[in-house]
Amino acid sequence: MTRAIDRGRGLLAVMTLIVVCSGVVQGYLTPLLPAVGDRVGIGGVGQSNLYLLSQLAFAVLTPLLSRWGDIWGHRRLLRIAVAMVAAGSLLIAVRPTTATLAVGMVLQGAVVGFFPLLAGILRSRAPEHGRTGMSVLVGVLLLSIGTGGLVAGSLSEEHALAGLWTAVPFGVLALAAAFALPAGTAPRAGRFNAPAAVLLTLGLGALILLLTEGGSWGWLSVPSALGAVAATVLLALWVRVEHRSDHPLVNLSLLRNPRLRLVSAHTFCAAFGAIGFLGANAVFLGARPDGDGYGMGLGTQAIALVSLAMVTAGFCGSTASPRLARRVGDRAMMVVTGCLGALGFLSLTLFHDTLPQYLVGALLVGAATGMFEAVTRTMSVEVVEETETALSVGINELALSLGAAIGAALISALFAGHPGPGGGVAGPGYLWAWGVCAAVALGGALLGLPFRDGPRERGDGRRPATPAPGLAPAEEAA
Template sequence: MVFVELLSGVTQGYLTPLLPSLGESLHITPAGQTRIYLLSQLAFAIWTPLLAKLGDAYGYRRYLRISIALVAVGTVLMAVRTSLFTLSVGVVLQAAVVGFMPLLIGILRHRAPEQRRFGVGVLVGVLTAAVGLGGVVSGSLSEHSATLGLWAAVPVAVLAVVAGVILPDGAPRIGERFPVLQFALLAAGLVGVVTALSLGGLWGWTSLRTVCALVAGLLMLATWIVADSRATTPLVNMRMLTNPPVAIVSGVTFCLAFSTIGFFGANAIFLGSSSAESGIGLSYGPQAIALVALALNVFALGSSLSTATLLRRLGERYTLALSGVVIAAAFLSLLVLHETPAQYLVAIALLGFGFGGYQASTRALCVECVADRDTAMAAGINELALSFGAAIGASVVGAIISANQTSSGVTLHAYLWVWSVCASVALVGAGLGLCYRMRGVQR
């Protein structure tokens, strides 16, 4: 399982630092790079419910192996024949990594239920550390060749394929009919909403394209809810969506993903800004920025490994709330201390601890109050909450930065707003965490 999540982390972290140099060598415009990112986000939204439902119905190991194969094919394709077309196809195939965690949690719940919380903490720790490591390795390789960095994930893909072959099976298969209509409605709705969130900043938040994509997506989601609630074989158990523990954990995930993942882009801009020109920033180069990201993920590794212990000693409510409080403390410290590398790295350490803590705790708790047959889907809903929180957070942060940008760069006023908003949303997540109550498993 560690090798499987290692592939997930590397593939999620290695492409971002490569896109600028790949764009230059392959003559891909910034708009083309944006479309590659959008394809990835759309594929995430579609793969999540599809792989989760298929895993619950027809076997976690079977669809985990299929997911690994898809990611491996996309990884090798991008490295062997690099072009705009293969990059576009590759990121769609690689987006199947979104199924890894729900399917692995399904296997853990069946094979080692007493070790599930610790196991999830280990997997999340490996995932977060691998994201940072993938960026550092691919960035270093790309200094010699723009396409060489794409090979960073190939050996890891081979290891993951081998790991998938020898993994034990998960829970017995239900074998129920797959609800194609409900899936099509849900996928269409998610595509519309994700498109609006991803391109709203580029199109304009009040533009006709953005509004139409968002409204169409919401209408499709509403139609899906009606159709799924009346179906004899639903895609998602609607009782699960109204289950308070599941709803609260998803809310915590949304808020803390908004504050952390939504901020990562602005973090890179701040680190790379020249204090001599704009008056703020640390004047770091790409490699130094990648090392700071790696440091954040190393701190996340430490906190995720301790999550099972915290859940046992502090309880579920206080562990969820603690992650939100630590993340808020990181942003509040930046409001006061942000002028030197040491001051900034203290905040990065706090952010890493909170990041790893909520990633592990929410993924462990999201399945504890649902029936075995809904394990992967409950985990998938949590992954969607994370994706939407990150997308909306990045959109809000991007809008703040765009509104406070001058010819010399982003102003300090913009970052003060960004840090304040992220701290506030993190505190909302902490408050939701305090509302968590364990309940019996739904049947």
């Protein structure tokens, strides 16, 4: 059996089980938190703090798990990450309290390591399936996010806490799949840089805190100013430590590669609206025209179905990406995905009075989301050496997380600047948000213009990578 999954479809099938777990974990808690909060005594502020904690875990664990994978072996770290997610899901389901929800959500943050670590194994074991495999995995991820929320919401209709068990069986399946995966063959390199890890963790923590709470504090308030100073100083110190280290936590020299730099910037712009607007999208769909003056007046199940339709469009965009990229090239794909996202948000700005009109823009944004996630994850793999694969994908994941967080923060600020009756949001707040998201997505499209396509794929499916300096390879034994 091990030989059967060493390469090709068998390998992708096992990886798919792990990605399904990642999607379910990312999608099932969001619709449950209000009801769960009522049952266990967590108010709106407490729920916001839990969200902040999960965002912090995502930001911190992305570079840590990626680097540890490149140092100690992708399969070994993948097993640890999956075990963390499974344990966190079980803890939340068995005894939901404020403390267990906090600890469980931090453990679940290890899902951010799944894609970088899987990319490292896929590249070394089945490079000929790299592009197709990555696009399929992204499509499955998007479908799983939508399906996880729908299943959890349905289970919680009978009992508020029943939906908390949604992720547990998927965590068990993913853990079994992680132990069935073969080890990667890429050489390991480097040592762990603890001072850099501490500075990066504190700096990202200050930044995420500022982005999440800046709207409620006031962007010009003293706490926001202190948060901005702390984030700037800590991250500047981190960059200085990394540049002076022989074994950096994040090899910043990777960003000297203009192709990786453009890919990461494009990812940031695409995620800004496509992911940053997801929460506001649900609020708009649930708003009632007779009371708020806008919205669709949909219930929880209907909103979940719209979200599922969006991720289905994302699945179609993701799986179509490899064929399109072979025909038009990577540069054209970056331009197309950016323009498609901009077109979707422009459509929402102009046409949002009826559900069919709204769905046109929403589905365009969903398709653009699937395309950019598949394209940028694949490209971030191909522009570096195998020893830096997980770290390169991790940089891309970090750009995605920061783009989504900053997008959500700016959208929140725009909403706060357009208050509506009863503490809601006035209609112009949405118009401004859609317009800004369209502009940033168009900026992502423009970033594709200076991108230079690499050489065509060789027979084994690999592309020549840009050498990463200063690495001392060693055999991987994970």
